[in-house]
Amino acid sequence: MKTIIEAKGKKQIAVRIDKSLDKYNGVSLFPKKVAKAKAMLATIGLPDKEKLTEK
């Protein structure tokens, strides 16, 4: 494992890379939540940023 410091502005998030977590790649761990997200995308879609910030 290796530790990297990610920095942007003043915020620094230290993250250690753990390749053992790659075993979950491509595995849907929370299928019910993903189904909710898909339903949202199919019905209301993503926010229209320009429209919403004009309000």
Place this chain on the structure above:
Amino acid sequence: MKLDRYEINASAEFLIFEFISTGPKVDISKIIQFELVGAQELYNLAFGDKRPGSDEIDDLITDNGDSEKILATVVSALYSFSEHYPAAWVYATGSTKSRTRLYRMGINKYIEFVNADFELFGQISGGWELFKEGRDYEAFIVKRKN
């Protein structure tokens, strides 16, 4: 503002994060996943407990008396993820209304922190609006400010 959070590990692609919730009686390994949902750079954010002694993940969160610290840890994973996927929209909702309410309270707590770097919207009445404190949202979506 400093986040009181747990240290996090990430997969090489920054789609899976793991941390250990330390409670008074037990330590619980927790997994956060950012999963691509559609063709519009939408990722679902979800997290749950890793079953002891296996790689199975339970879609539930054991109350270990550290919910605020857990939410802060999830926020820090969101920062890390969005550094690598700056165009991503991230969708999150609770498995129950009460859990969604808990997330809303957590967002309220870190609202200045989040607003500084993310555009944040709440889902209500079949649509999206810019996040406002005190509203009873069904779900949340964020996008990193560029």
